[in-house]
Amino acid sequence: MNAIPREMRAFLWRDARQLIPLVAMLVVVTTLILTLWLFTDDNFDGYVPSVWIPLILPTLLAAGCGAILVGNEKETRTLKWIASLPVQPARVFQSKLLVATVALIAMWLAALLLLVGMSVAGSDSIRDVASLTKTSIPWNVSFWVVHTIFILVAGMYAAWRIENAFGSLVAMIPIAGVPISLATISYKCYLIASGHYYDQESATALATLFTLPAIALMVWLGYRAAIRFFAADPPPRVASSANESQQGLFSWIDPWKPPASGIPSAKPFRISLATLLWQAFHQNRLAFIGLSACVLLGMICLALTATQRSYNLVGDSLNLFWVAGFFALSWLGVLSFCGDGSAKSLKFLADRGVSPSTVWLGRHLMPIAIVSAALLVYGLSQRSILAGGYLRAGPMFSMAVITAVMLVIYGVSQWTSMMIRVLGGSVFLAPLLSVVCIGWLIAQWTWIGSPVWVMVICIALPYAVTLMLMKRHMDDRRDLRFWLINFAAIAVGIVGLPIAQCAYQISQFPTISESRRAELQSMAMKFGTDSASPFAIMRVDWNENDYLSKTWDGKPTGQQIAKRLDAIQDRPQDWLEIPSRASQPLQFDTSVLEASIGSAEYYRLRMVDDPSEAAMEQFEAWCEFLIEYGQRMRLSSRLWDQDGADEVAIWLTHTFAKTEMQQFWDRPTTREAMQFISAADDRNEARRRAVLESWTEYHDNIESDSPSRSDFGGYYSLLDFQSTPDFQRPYLVDRRMDVIASVAIEMIDAAENGASTMPMRQLLHQVLFDNELAFDSGPYSDRSAISAMSPNFSGNPNQARVPAVKWYGPWEQDAITLYRSWQKAESTQRQSTVPEVK
């Protein structure tokens, strides 16, 4: 350690200390992004490569080192003070480069650790860290390491070379892209000339080959610039005096600019805003023009990306330009309160009593005009693309989305620049925070489910905060209140409000009282929870190598198979493996039921056409299976199976009510069917038991964290809130199940007492469709409840897949009517009239 010269040690200490805020900021931002990633992993992993998160650390450090170590020191004039000391300029340069390099190495180690951590955590886009060294640029990690070194030295060079800190940061961007652009263009030219296919390893190697000498060049240029900075300023060239006394006449522009030297002016700047506008523009004229051009070009390119694929040369360039536009917009925001907009500069206006709100507006007028122009450009580009009928290859965002995104980027950036006085810090933090904020807004929309008004507040809040703090900013007062307002705005407005609103939405969701819960629990206790689990009906596997081959040794011949098939009588047991024990509950399988009903209907038609004994047997075989299926589903403790039993009952009612079936009413099968459809009390009891057991089992599964908790009485879709934001689901799902259970029991009670079930159906509709579907269009409406005897009866079982949808519908009355008719006919031996199908 002592081998290092004393002055070098002092420099290293100073530069390391100066980097600490940047490192801290990067850690905070990376943590923020990582947190967002953790929450939104399932939603965005496929679209946003997670590899970005670890790469942010070294990339931003590399880009920010020049601004912090050199640019900031130039801005605060401390480098000029250093120049007054007996210090070798080379030592200053070496120290800054060394500290920056060590920090970059440390950041890369941290980033690689993060990558490994994310890989272990199982991110979809980082399954294997080693694979990142084989991916194409720019995601090739080994190339990125080299490129960050180049960004570092390019940033240092720009900071040494360019006097204006902001200018040096802007200049760094095109410089940083030079090696990779040259390599890409060269490689693509080579591919076109040689006719070879793209090879990512060659492309990466070439990019690295271009970058390595560029690093050496940048170090040398940076060294020269540093030495020049510490050298004596050369005498300026003397301008000709002829240009200095420019004369002119008054024109419309005169009130918008200060008078030329020596020319009397009649009240220039009659509008104070015009003064501020002039000052804002002229102080950063080049920056404004450059950034505005970038924003406008970026918007055109964003619109054009919809017509270009991103993996060709033109598409890649378009992406590059709109990304540059994003940065430019963010930096327009930074310019509001950094550099010329810094508190020290604005103190001049504060001392002259200029209203803070006027100054605030003056700072934003120019960027707002640029944003408006950019939106217009985007709209026109989009319109011409749509009108031109171009083949679209990418998304086309609406004007509302683009407006919101632009307002967020600019708003967050201007806020950042007011909070962070160091230009280098703001310039790097603002784009990052903008991205975080956009991510948060997307999360609000998709994950939390914030309404539009909350998002509008979130977008407007940064503007409101800077307006509120403008006076303090102008007075350069950064007291406790300043920070309290800032943090309150973040905590309460941007984070708290959406969460509070979400909590309010959750609180408004229907629920049951504790007494009702206890009541349900006591009811459930009466039934017990020892019902046998329902079995699924399995299909016979007709696979040649499995079922058929059981009969023969070796591979069967075609004749053998044909003979075997001829022996099949098309009875349910030929196709289905039905559990033999009659007391064993069965699961509702829609495909089994549909196929069985189809077979039964087929044989019914044959029977009606030719009422032979064979035909009747065939029909009755299927019909009896369906009756048994319905009865055994009634034994099930699952809601879903109860609804399956209802489907069977509905079909039986519909079928046996047909006029042509009256001739078969004396058959035992009809008797069984009638007994099944008329057993209203048994049906109610089975439903009640199923509701309570489903509900109890659901809660038991939650408590035991059982994997089967993903259903409620066989209804999986109940937990899948299609339109409900992900964040709200865990809070709503229990309430939903409680309400369904409670309302279903209420519905059974109401039906037993002859009361209307409409209020219960309405509540079920509310908890299941959350007002996104009108009740009259929903499955619980009277419109959906079609009579089993209706000619419109389709027989489709429960398409909505929601519970109790056919409970106490018209079919139950139809079933009673049919049963009574059948009873009457039975007693009068088929002499009575039966209801006809309408």
Place this chain on the structure above:
Amino acid sequence: MNAVISSEQLTMHFRGCDALRGVDLDIQPGTVFALLGENGAGKTTLIRILTGFQSPSSGSCRVCGIDPLSQPLEIRRRIGYVADQPALYDWMTVGEIGWFTASFYSDPFFDKYRESIRLYEIPEDRKIKNLSKGQRAKVALALALANDPELLILDEPTSGLDPMVRREFLESMIGRALSGRTVFLSSHQISEVERVADTIAILHDGKIRVCEPLDQLKGSMTEITISVEDPLVATPSFPEPAEILCETTSGRERQIIVKHFDAAMIEGIESSQSVVGVRVRAMSLEEIFIAYTRGSITSPESIVSSQDDSLEDHRAVETEVSP
């Protein structure tokens, strides 16, 4: 004796103005040299050239026998320089900035710095950003003095200092000069300069108007008030070596600033036509400074503006005389 600072025909042209127009200086060691000049006279430009921060448009200079442009590091090792608004690292503490600066100098630096800081009663653990303007100035002074430089260049050194510290500081400058070191002060606090400076130079309009030992300068300048019966009568002429620098007429009284005036000349003036009375008064440095800086206004616009000012103030007519 070799001059600590010497310059020959230093000129510096900026866009729209000539900051220096042939400055010749010759400052001897062991003196407190004060460079006086109004705002924009070129004082800071001259200091920047002397400290090697700026190349002149033409001319040459040597500081401690060294060319500042060719050997800037050597110059900075041997001099102490305090700018009017020194830019220090805000985030460092008072102690840290001393330790940091000490690493560029030989060992006693830090001890001497801490001694000065204790003297100024500034806590070492306080951050620079939390110091008042005066305290910052004290820290900058302590940093410049800790090296015990053979030449100390101070640009507006006492701005921000409280009267007590200012007095102590100025007195310490005399002590430095007595020990053989040189102090170069740039200021327009003339009363303070008058208290400590050995040699005075007045820079005006890019030129050194006068550069003389303070006693000699003050001794050579006299304000004479002549009362006349007829205001239209011409001012009587002064015999050699007297030189009229400035003359102001107010009613029947004429105030004349004369260089190299001798009491023996009074009798001759009194005997002139229409003269009814003559009063003679020694001048302060401030009056001398004003006489040099206002007396050289020669452009027609300036005459018009100065006439307007005079009419507004005292209805007096001022006649300009080049020195």
